[in-house]
Amino acid sequence: MREKIICGLDVGSSKVCAVIAGHNPSEPELNIMGAGEQECPGLRHGVVVNIDNTCRAVSAAVEKAESAAQVKVKDVLVNVNGHHIEGHMQQGATKIPRSDREITEDDVERVINAARAVPLSSDKQIIHAIPLDYRVDSQGGVENPVGMEGSHLEVEVLLITGDSAPINNLDKCVTRAGFGIKNPTATILAPAQTVLAGEEKELGCAIVDIGAQTINIAIFVEGRISYIGQVDIGSDYITYDLAYGLRTSFSEAKRIKENCGSAVEDEVLEGDVQYVGVDGHTSRTAETRRINRIIRPRVDDIIEFISNEISKSGCKQLIPGGVILSGGGAQLRGMDRAVASKLEGFQVRTGRPRGLRGKAESVNAPKYATAVGLVEYAVNTNTGFAFQDMAASGRGGFWEKLKTWIEEMF
Template sequence: MAKPETIAGLDMGSGRVTCLIGAPEPGGGRMRVLGGSSVPCRGISGGVVVNILETKNAVSQAVEEAEAKAGVTVGGLFLGVRGVHLQSFNNKGAFNIARTDREITAEDVHSVVANAKAIPLSSDREILHVVPQSFSLDRQRGVPDPVGMEGSLLEVDVHIVTASSAHLNNVMKSVAQAGFEVIELVYGLLATGEQLVTPEEKDLGSLLVDLGGQSVSLGVYSEGSIRYSKEIGIGSDFITRDLAVGLRTSMATAERLKIAHGIAHSSLLNGDEDIEFSRVDGRTMDRVKTSTMMSYILPRVEEIFNIVADDLQAS
């Protein structure tokens, strides 16, 4: 089994499964990566499991390779989920403090959050996360932590993330068949936000855009918390496909060209490099200039960010 301090995370994105194993740095606060692996997976499309056997095999390979690099064996995994099946919204909850001392306890906080998430959901959906945004005490807003304070009416604003029950069950089944236990399911965008968005940025207001293969994750932060999140069904695989069609090459070659040489704006063009690549038959060789690649990449990037802007404008 893994050492007690070892933590393993598994991210199941569009067409790829990634496992990282880490341990806390001395003194705490930061994690040190011990080993990791990322493998292609044809069993996942758009963040949704479409083939359990393919996904199980990819999970096994990713975890086993990460274990070999880390020199440990893991049993449980923190599992990151993504995809357009995820939906989110904000809600409110209230809880009356009937005790004579009126001092707010952790149990009161639990109760008001439970009231906020007591919402009707269709039978095919379930709550993945309930994130408290802010508390109010006797109508006084902006209370970050009400525990220990006195009042008679405790209220909370929350951000609720829901997921497709069928998808979560398929994800859990794939991991279980690979021989691992899921310790906790985590929305990938929220995990990314905890690592990349600073407390000051969350307070002042910021937008997090996580560009995946087949979806874009959006997170809007203000007043110290997540205020809006959304999964949009377009991603970097669309750019790869545009390159593959335009250059008449394979998706694998187009992906390699995109990562190694792709740019999305002329200001990033540092000389017009002439790059050799193979056509779709794998034998015929051809060449393409960086500026020509940009002509395929830029329109799709503009489309993606126009969709993002339109979504934010409508939210």
């Protein structure tokens, strides 16, 4: 069976990242074909504030991924982020009207639609309706009711809603860049697909994606997503503190943070750091210990937000599988240890995309979890729209074209 090609496009507050992957239903692992990344000055706290800048970054990121993968992309799977994204638990119920009382796919669709029928203001829309638990008559905990017998079907659904305007603006950026998109995926669902082990979800765990300007959290209990939350703070805040404290530019502070920063005292690198002052030419020096002293209070702030979200979820006692970190902010040296020491009693680990083949090394970091996870989400939920046919979209050389031409003839 031929591979289908899928492109995940993570439109983040600091960068756009495109990952092109091949999926063959007979192979459990995604084939990473190429990835491309481009800085993006077009978003704030996960929401588009400059369409032209975002559109340019989308084009550049996809072009880089296309040239690495040697294929041309038509459609992309994109994530939507921002404070406007909210999760709500809703119930739906329906009667099974037929005499044989066997539940069909239509009944399931009807009960989910009943759960979706909530009054929403005209500027909001439903992004996902994720069925969590079905009840057939008095029997709860039903995973798939199709084919079962019963007279009454109920469902509990996690509805994820968002504001229409930011969703439409994101759509504009991607379509103006020349790509087709379908419904976007709420950001946190993506890293959860690729970073978490099934056992962690079963046991109960939290995924925390620490981005540049947002932190997204999802909590899984007994294998099911039970809570989503978002806060408008991220790793860029550490960069701002360093720029302020060291009197340097944002880009220089970012370089210092990524190369020499540490979230914990005992992982501080030895020695001093050379950098350029805010005037752009004066050479300066800072001790790595001083850099660590600037970073730590902001890391504490970030962890407090994470802790508050976990408390707010009401699931604090239900996540023995621990806290799994993703996103570029999780790449700060010692971040997992800092989180573990403040969130007492929780196991903490840094997650990266799992179960990949091909050019897996090119996406083997926490910051690629969203882009890879978008592809995994599409595969696992059967969102077929963005799949492109490999041969039809292949740019690869003469033999590939000849193969396509012969296949088209017959």
